[in-house]
Amino acid sequence: xxxxxxxxxxxxxxxxxxxxxxxxxxxxxxxxxxxxxxxxxxxxxxxxxxxxxxxxxxxxxxxxxxxxxxxxxxxxxxxxxxxxxxxxxxxxxxxxxxxxxxxxxxxxxxxxxxxxxxxxxxxxxxxxxxxxxxxxxxxxxxxxxxxxxxxxxxxx
Amino acid sequence: xxxxxxxxxxxxxxxxxxxxxxxxxxxxxxxxxxxxxxxxxxxxxxxxxxxxxxxxxxxxxxxxxxxxxxxxxxxxxxxxxxxxxxxxxxxxxxxxxxxxxxxxxxxxxxxxxxxxxxxxxxxxxxxxxxxxxxxxxxxxxxxxxxxxxxxxxxxxxxxxxxxxxxxxxxxxxxxxxxxxxxxxxxxxxxxxxxxxxxxxxxxxxxxxxxxxxxxxxxxxxxxxxxxxxxxxxxxxxxxxxxxxxxxxxxxxxxxxxxxxxxxxxxxxxxxxxxxxxxxxxxxxxxxxx
Numbered sequence: 001x002x003x004x005x006x007x008x009x010x011x012x013x014x015x016x017x018x019x020x021x022x023x024x025x026x027x028x029x030x031x032x033x034x035x036x037x038x039x040x041x042x043x044x045x046x047x048x049x050x051x052x053x054x055x056x057x058x059x060x061x062x063x064x065x066x067x068x069x070x071x072x073x074x075x076x077x078x079x080x081x082x083x084x085x086x087x088x089x090x091x092x093x094x095x096x097x098x099x100x101x102x103x104x105x106x107x108x109x110x111x112x113x114x115x116x117x118x119x120x121x122x123x124x125x126x127x128x129x130x131x132x133x134x135x136x137x138x139x140x141x142x143x144x145x146x147x148x149x150x151x152x153x154x155x156x
Numbered sequence: 157x158x159x160x161x162x163x164x165x166x167x168x169x170x171x172x173x174x175x176x177x178x179x180x181x182x183x184x185x186x187x188x189x190x191x192x193x194x195x196x197x198x199x200x201x202x203x204x205x206x207x208x209x210x211x212x213x214x215x216x217x218x219x220x221x222x223x224x225x226x227x228x229x230x231x232x233x234x235x236x237x238x239x240x241x242x243x244x245x246x247x248x249x250x251x252x253x254x255x256x257x258x259x260x261x262x263x264x265x266x267x268x269x270x271x272x273x274x275x276x277x278x279x280x281x282x283x284x285x286x287x288x289x290x291x292x293x294x295x296x297x298x299x300x301x302x303x304x305x306x307x308x309x310x311x312x313x314x315x316x317x318x319x320x321x322x323x324x325x326x327x328x329x330x331x332x333x334x335x336x337x338x339x340x341x342x343x344x345x346x347x348x349x350x351x352x353x354x355x356x357x358x359x360x361x362x363x364x365x366x367x368x369x370x371x372x373x374x375x376x377x378x379x380x381x382x383x384x385x386x387x388x389x390x391x392x393x394x395x396x397x398x399x400x401x402x403x404x405x406x407x408x409x410x411x412x413x414x415x416x417x418x419x420x421x422x423x424x425x426x427x428x429x430x431x432x433x434x435x436x437x438x439x440x441x442x443x444x445x
Contacts, residue, residue, distance in 0.1 A: 033263055040263050041253055062262070077263050111230070114223030114345045119230045121346060128233035129226065132269040135242060136249050147250045151299070151433050153381035155257040
């Protein structure tokens with residue numbers, strides 16, 4: 001039993017050390033998409049908001065792989081992160097808007113309600129812009145990677 | 157070539173121009189709003205100068221900004237329909253994404269498009285909507301020139317000039333009021349879109365904002381692996397054609413000569429190397445119609 005207690009304590013110490021060594025970063029931009037890869041072309045995994053704390057899994061240049069609360073992970077550029085704790089905005093313009101956006105809005109990249117209303121009120125067709133958005137969304141990461149590799153362009 | 161050299165808009169690249177004249181850190185003061193009123197309408201000018209009590213820019217969420225960008229893009233693509241050439245649109249998106257990967261917002265929601273007009277121009281709206289005209293592409297000779305123009309626009313988008321100016325001026329006093337007025341909010345977003353679109357298509361950024369976008373743009377394109385000399389070559393080509401066209405510049409915009417001079421100076425401290433990809437540009441940007 002004594003040995004077991006020692007082992008348990010040792011395990012706890014190791015676990016504690018592991019937890020303590022996990023690097024945290026905080027989102028400093030208002031809303032930022034976490035993506036499945038290290039470029040805008042990759043699908044959005046989720047959206048995080050200012051003040052959210054994220055756990056760093058790895059880094060590659062300016063891109064940071066972060067652990068999400070649901071166990072998945074994704075990539076975010078360090079331009080949107082702070083190594084210091086960032087407070088969330090105290091007052092939001094449209095309470096609930098950010099949450100709604102995170103669950104539905106920008107992921108689909110259709111027109112936002114405000115833009116829909118604007119187009120309708122002005123008698124403007126939203127089809128041309130929607131077609132451009134659809135075309136952009138149809139570009140797959142593999143096509144983008146092939147394009148930048150062939151031309152030796154894109155951020156290194 | 158049916159070349160309409162649209163000097164006032166020449167690469168004026170008007171990100172949401174609630175922001176015109178906002179480069180001095182002072183926000184949109186009543187004098188500026190007054191000056192803008194002939195361009196954006198008295199009502200919009202009053203809206204901007206009245207402190208924007210409804211839609212306070214400090215309160216604009218990313219969603220609001222996206223709606224604003226989309227609204228302006230809807231209006232723009234109604235005036236200038238996108239070129240009906242998916243291969244070209246795809247190509248410009250790939251170049252834009254490559255450039256954006258080296259921008260301050262590499263993971264942003266970037267949407268690129270080519271507008272079917274012979275005018276030589278480029279536009280950018282809030283939250284990543286970037287457009288270049290067929291006329292501009294027809295005056296380019298390689299992919300790096302296209303990358304340079306897109307980088308200039310991307311720089312404008314990343315700067316959030318006007319939003320930041322208005323945020324600084326307005327503070328947070330009106331947030332609660334704005335949050336409780338959802339209908340008013342939509343109406344005001346619409347009004348802001350009108351104002352932004354009107355200014356975008358009739359005037360441009362301030363000289364300093366254009367200079368800054370040129371300066372940052374060449375850095376972005378170079379960081380993306382493109383030769384920044386190509387952007388200078390494009391500007392010089394436009395400069396020479398402007399002279400033969402007898403075009404005049406709006407007083408609020410920088411002369412193309414000044415921009416050439418400043419970009420040339422900027423490049424002196426940068427490596428003169430990088431991809432130009434003339435052949436790939438020719439293969440993908442021909443047959444625009």
